[in-house]
Amino acid sequence: MAWKRCAAVMAAIGAWCGVAAAAPVSLDATLKPYLERYGLPALAAAVVSDGVVVAAGAVGTRRIGTSAPVTINDRFHLGSDTKAMTALLLAMQVEAGKLRWDTTVGESFPELKAQMAPGLAAVTLTQLLSHTSGVAPDNQHVGDLLNQSAAQEGNLDEMRYWLVSQFVSQPLVSKPGTTFAYANMNYVIAGAILERVSGRTWDELITERVFLPLNLSSAGLGSQASLGRVDAPLGHDTVNGHVQAFLAGPNGDNPNILGPAGIAHMSVLDFARWAGWNAAEGKRGPQLVKPETMVKLHTPVIMMPAAPDAPAGTPPGGGYGLGWGQLSVDFAPEPLLFHGGSNGKNVAHIWIEPSRDVALVTMTNIGGKRAEEGLKALAGELYAQFAAAHTPGSVPTEPPATPTPNQASQKKGEAEPSLRSLFGFGTPHAKQAPFAGDTRRGLGD
Secondary structure, three states, X not given: OHHHHHHXXXXXXXXXXXXXXXXXXXXXXXXXXXXXXXXXXXXXXXXXXXXXXXXXXXXXXXXXXXOOEOOXXXXXXXXXXXXXXXXXXXXXXXXOOOOOOOOEHHHHOHHHHHHOOOOHHHOEHHHHHOOOOOOOOOOHHHHHHHHHHOOOOOOHHHHHHHHHHHHOOXXXXXXXXXXXXXXXXXXXXXXXXXXXHHOOOHHHHHHHHHHOOOOOOOOEEOOOOOOXXXXXXXXXXXXXXXXXXXXXXXXXXXXXXXXXXXXXXXXXXHHHHHHHHHHOOOOOOOOOOOHHHHHHHHOOOEEEOOOOOOOOOOOOOEEEOOOOEEEOOOOOOOOEEEEEEEOOOOEEEEEEEOOOOEEEEEEEOEOOHHHHHHHHHHHHHHHHHHHOOOOOOOOOOOOOOOOOHHHHOOOOOOOOOOHHHOOOOOOOOOOOOOEOOEOOOOOOO
């Protein structure tokens, strides 16, 4: 009994009573069928339990039409999964006394109040981070401003301030605090507030205060591949009916000015570490904020009634907190924390169950409806294998037999929400006008 207690404790710090922790179970065999089934160039996934990555895998190619195999350490794009990191940075400023959760846009930018649309000056930080500000979902005007932003001078914080100054006259579409409307500008404004109170760029802060203390060594910002190199899985999109790989460059990712809304990348192992740290809700170090602050970030601010046919960009039910959604799915007995991210050329999903201290992450290097559906089907399969019977603090064991994707699908007679309608996907591309209410591109019908 004493040995078992020791094993459970030491597993959480990477060693079992002086013996190196067991290598994660390989998921490669589980992942490979999904490549052909859902048309994915590459796919990576990992499961973390009690802070330990217990299963991981990466399969496929970095670039379609080539034999450039991905590795477990390859970087994938996170898209809007970055938003939870932005919310965490702002929580640090709240704990430091530099901001309040009810700090308003008007307080933060008093020099812009005269040009702000009615109601915007009173919008709070909580409302920005929960998409309940009343700010309009991404639209043609935002796309035009993004195109113009590339010609502005200064560092990224100055460019973001310019974007905010040009945007604040846009009318709100609902009364603040009453309605969920997913808008990337909410996070650009919040990021600009962070930059004003800290005197640092968001890009510096996320690197120094999130990536480094959590030892996310593969994490970075912008395109996951280096300019001129195929040193990471390239993003893919369907162009004129053909799948095209996108090298690093102006069209390879979201504009950097949208950083707070979604430009981070990292390996699946580091993404799992981020997920596992969140699953502990402050009970496992490093303690970047207080445990009660972690719970606040994860707790829904607004709940939505079930709407299986909700328009793109709007949740089909569930709730949204501060950079995190809460979603009920057929494969789990309780609502899970969830977020999805895409820049139109990559998709990444994160699922967390704090009550069991388990989490799983899935990532692919192509955008679109089929990619999203594939990641959700995979999540159900991995949850059934590794999370369904997990007890917090238990020593990870070999998983049970792998069920088929159909066995992990929706319950008979229940309507499954379309993944196109799930919240939190991506940011608009600067070169094309984004669709109102849809924060992604190239998803097809």
